[in-house]
Amino acid sequence: MITDELIYKTLKDRFGYDTFKPGQLAVIRSVLAGQATLAVLPTGTGKSLCYQLPVYLLGHTTVIVSPLIALMQDQVAQLNYQGEKRAVAINSSLEPRQKQLILGQLSQYRFVFMAPETISQPTVIQALQQCQIDLLVIDEAHCISQWGIDFRPDYLVLATIKRQLKPRATLALTATANAQVRHDILTKLDMQSANSVITSVDRPNIYLGVSQQVDEASKNRFLKQLVMESQGPGIIYFSSRQKTVEIATLLQETTTLKVAYYHAALSTKERFTIQQQFMQGHLDVICATNAFGMGINKADIRYVIHYHLPQNIESYLQEVGRAGRDGKPAYALLLATAQDMYLQQALISFGIPEVGLIQRFYQDPNLFKGSQGNEFELLRRYQQIGMEEQAVSELLKNRQKEKQFALQTMLDFLNLHGCRRQFIVNYFDEDPRQIEHDDQCCGEPNSTAFLEKLNLKKITNDKAPKTAGLDHWNGILKQLF
Template sequence: MLEAALRQYFGYQHFREGQQDVIEAVMRGEDVIAVLPTGTGKSLCYQLPTKLLPHATLIISPLLSLMQDQVDQLKRFGEKRVIALNSFLNRGEKQEVLQKLGQYEYIFTSPEMLQQPHVQQALQHVKLSLIVVDEAHCLSQWGFDFRPDYLQLASVFDSLARPGILALSATATTQVLVDIKQYLQMRSPHECIHSVDRPAIRLMRERFETAEQKLAWAFDYIRQAQGAGIFYTQSRAKCEQYAAVLVEQGVRIAYYHGGMELYDRQLIQQQFLQGQLDWIVATNAFGMGVHKDNIRHIMHETLPQTMANYMQEIGRAGRDGQPAIAVLLYAQGDEERVHYIATEDLPQDAHVDAYDAHRQGDVTQLVTNGWMTETQFRVLHYWMQQFSNIEMKHFIGQLRLQKREQIMAMQKMVDEQSCLRQVILHYFGQTLQTTIEQCCSNCGATYQLPAFEEPVVGLTIDASWQKRLLAIFPQ
């Protein structure tokens, strides 16, 4: 029955690994945790049940761009009863959607939107067959600091005559799975846990003494590479700078980050999907939900903040099953810069004291008057309802330590002399099942992909770039 429905609604002949097991458990009404590798069609695990179950599905999604991508994908399959309830809607549009919410089969929203009383009130009048927490590892990754609304999802679900819950992720450690089960209050969930490994992706690492050397190598790689690629950096300003340099060198590239207007982001994404652009230089705002099967290269300009981020981002390559390359670049001192970025929005002790002093009055003035950022306020506002001043400072200290440990796990990828794939799998509590010929740079993998005429190794800096590099790295 399920395969017939798969062909009828989506035109696929067979399920991919793990999909049928998840869908069968969902159809039985069970709570389900599914960890499936990137590119294996996790979305189908709720898309198909929604066509077969009697009522609507509510999908909690972490990013606006991901919501929009998933809505667009469903519309391409001919689905009309789908809506994204998010900040892209103006007040009038949002009010109209809430009034008609019961007409939709797929309702996408964010943890923050779900906390709004009028949204909860509207959802209480909608019959739900399924609640999905997409990219569920974000609960553990962001819920304890920058997005505490993730930790309040379970109480909202209870107010919605709680149906079965499906938690989906491509990357979850043993501790993350514990967090998901605990904070979503899942009831004896059926677990479908598959390896995070993507054997077709070659894991390459390059070390440099200076940032200038690293960037010169990256630019030459991009200029000579064949096939589509994504170049990840952690700064919006760097995205724009790097794209400008590479455009001058004739590369079909554009930048993408969360500070751009929605229309511009959608335009760039469509140009990349349709092959009008070969490369995107982006922050991690780009990638979730991007359905481009033939990405051949993922390059990281510096260490990602977590191993989960790294696996999510490299997993956008090689979804057609053909060989692809993931290159991790490192220069001395990168780990300290990444740690600063990862922790800069955590409250300081002075912020805790200021919030404590104002908690009997209007605490929002701390943001209005510039004492702290909105993110710092949001963290304090949630946790200081539970913690004392001293407990809060200790908790933030633990968060800082945890973030450093996550970055040190990525640092091990830089220092490791043995198989990089085994290092990654060990981090996720898994083991390498088969020998891979083109595994990683430590195991002798090469940069030459089958479709390439020339390998992109032994690169030299184009002399005409020297002035542009000096502009980015002033002496």
């Protein structure tokens, strides 16, 4: 039996910590006991330690299913920085020969990261079956509920893969999951008897603000003033790639801030370069779609601004949680106009095939052999994993209802007359407590005066000269954009 004494010794020797953050020890104990475990721990509270530490006590291979290439690369890089060389990410960025070599010596690795689309490949499953797998980790497990039905259906076959691999234990990790999402995760992973470790989502060091603007021009003026006066670094989130580029360009041209944009249409190299510049402190602001940020472990982000209304409260809280990981004051501000709701309403149906299309596809898939788009990719994958037409139609119909309900919840949060932190705690926490509300908790600022109350107003002169090192990165950015 692995004792707490040995767990704490490993914590100190391997990771340099004396104590655990809330929830970590309970998750590690559960995993080491061979129990299926669902862990819901707030963003910034060290979820990765929950699978990293057990590896050094169990001794064999841990497989981590991760949703994004950038996230896998970041996690492998962090392990390498800690001195761990037996970590690898298997994804589409590998050349076929590289992938074949890695699969041939998979048992030599302690940490193996891959996407659900990769782990479902027969050659990968065969290679994994030759390894002794101590732990199967589903990182960012809320994706099973949010993405699995209408986007990336390979999340739905993870339970089957789990049965094929027979890991000693399974761990589903996420920062945001209300009761329904937790039920989804446990059901779709066939973990109904799992041990659940759930801690509060509350992050009291992050001020939650909503600022209603009369129109887009007003929103842009307020945004520009805000980022010029705020301590940084910061992230601004958008629902539109076009608007991401537009606002980044506006800030580049009208302020002295070092700004870049980030979205999924950029090349892998461009995205990696921009992410590293931000992580190393060479950028003040990232204008990004939700393609940026999952797993980004930058402790000193002082603000997260939402230019557009998020589709759901889970995504909002995930993105907000990237601020203030060092425990110091930070703010999250949602800018809103009356038109924003219509954009998200349109996005709800984007990429989901209608009933008529589902029927025609299942009647004769060859008619759509050359058709491109998410709808067709989705239907092809459903057919490949053996789902019948009626089951697909019912699944997607229910998903539409769920997304509509999620948007309404986000609108309720937006238009709330009361404490927004209390709203979030009531929505997510199993045992919600009464929040002690004050002017540093949440509010509806229409000026930058709230920055002084939070001690987040920029102290240095925004027109101060740049250092040579930053000029170097600025030149790279100009070449990229």
